[in-house]
Amino acid sequence: MLLFQNSNWLFLLVFSYVLCEDSLQPGFSKIQYGHRLDRKVIQSFAEVSFLDCVIECLVTPRCKSVNYFKGANFCEINYENKMTAETMLVDSAGWVYSEKEHWPKDLAGSCANSNCHINQTCKNKRYSKDTFYECVLSGINLNTTKREDAIGIYRRIHASCSDGYFQFGSGRLLCQSNGEWKYDIACEEGWVQNENHIYRLFTEKKNWESAKDHCESIDAYLVEIESSEENTWIFQNIVQQHFLPKKNFCSHNKWDCTVWIGGSDKSKETQFIWSKSKNKITFTKWFSNNPDDYRGNEDCIEMLATTGEWNDRPCDYNTHFICEKNLN
């Protein structure tokens, strides 16, 4: 069960729990060592832990059993079991054989009660903040694991996020004595890391104040750019990337291709400060003849997607924005 209930869930404060020890006992005790069900494989997976292999079977309606080879952390999920394909259960050194029905459905998380069709696989989204994101266990760390770990005796697993997701937390899963998993991992899409900071461009258009509120609602802040290096990095790696498909449009409509950054002179004209740190803005990258406080009504700073330069603009203008978070 996920318990992400407040906005501080990112920083190791909120642990989530799923059942493990007690409910896994029947499964572990019925593993058949030195056996493998031959030629009934639906699909195979390399470099996964034994429990990942079992879960893969649980989320695949057609699966009835698994073969697992510890030496290569290799998993096969089968569409038969030893009842339905008795003659195919063969001696096979180094392999273990296990049946789906010996494992609790809970292990499949939100997929436990899915309506997936017989030829589908339910994509488990347990280790994510909400249903928009997806992250699955990628298996234990093969460099540090001991033999027992691979079939779950020590009940320690390492998880990591899929490509394209930023990982918060250590990724370590521990089975506690009360039979619950303890873990801190969460995976979020869209963040990009530069040194000790991560950044994410939001494509929805908001006025400056709403953009600032949005960043703060996710424990981030409207981006603060403190050096030429940071400005260049953000421009090249986030802003240009995003506007690449609109390159022609932007070259003719540069004022329609901008993102809010976290600076303004709302409180005192010409004294630009960053909204989160309240620091005076020292490094600047103004577009020519700016800031011009045009019509006495330009207090918020946007970055131009065409050049990475800055312009002061009315704060009620709606445009994209970039949030920044500090790691550690």
Ligand SMILES: [Ca+2]
């Ligand atoms: Ca910054």
Ligand SMILES: [Ca+2]
């Ligand atoms: Ca102004």
Ligand SMILES: [Ca+2]
């Ligand atoms: Ca201006």
